[in-house]
Amino acid sequence: MTTTKKLWIGLVILALLSPLGLIIPALFGAGGAWGEWGLEEIKKLIGYVPQGMEKQGELWKAPLPDYTVPGQGKGLFGESVGYVLTAVLGAALTTGFVYFFARMLARKSGRK
């Protein structure tokens, strides 16, 4: 088996294990990343939502916010299901995006 193939397999395993990135922080009672609070959390932290932040903060509605899928179950299990699915989807889209970008460049210049 080629190294590339082994690395792809490793990557798939990593994607399947991704809920650990959700479960372990939950076990240790850790929240989100520092400085990545939502508007409600900001309000709790400093007592108000800065004006510009309020205006700009809801600018974009991500289709799968915070690595969740519509209709996923409740609790840590449901979240883990959504997390795995978005890990696979996100990795696939990232791969596709880069792959076609790179192939285009390489092919354009006619290198093998």
Added chain:
Amino acid sequence: MHIPDGYLGPATYGTMYAVMVPLWAAASWKLDKALKVKQVPYLALGAAFSFVIMMFNIPVIGGTTGHAVGATLIAVLIGPWAAMIAVSAALIIQALLFGDGGITAIGANCFNIAAVGSFVGYGLYRLFAAVSAPTARRRWIAGAVAAYVSLNISALFTAVQLGIQPMIAKAPDGRPLYAPFPLEITIPAIAMEHLFLFGLVEAVMTALVIRYIQRNEPELLG
């Protein structure tokens, strides 16, 4: 380290886009000249790896979480320009699809995480690895140190961009318009967790993968 929408004022995020767009253009030009079809799978692998590894949140007990990025590792394997593109791709998908990092902050996040991680990491790796053989122990140690330092520099850039907001953008009542905490708070908060935890995770991960590559495909490290 993924700055959300609403945290940076237009002056800051505009500047960061203005810095990043030429870097992306230069990377495309570089890759157009140098990328071989054989290297494309590694570029795609690197991007997907970076996306997935960023989902492994590591807790600071009772506090916040963070994660590794992989930019230095990818730069060691496929060069800094390709690595910057790979990590940028992961960051853009994260922002657009999952709301992880803001749309307005894509320039800033790609600069802090992808560009700094790739170039600072690669430069330090080359410096420390010097002329050692691809299979030398010195290589993975160089990778680990480079990954640790570069992740901390990424964190510092992020902390500074957040921390200058209260100084440069105030509402008429004097309250901050965007990210509310000053440099005295953002720098220690972000630097500490990266110095003592996330940077070490990044270093260990980088060293482990380099060792694996040394055993299986050392020519990649040539």
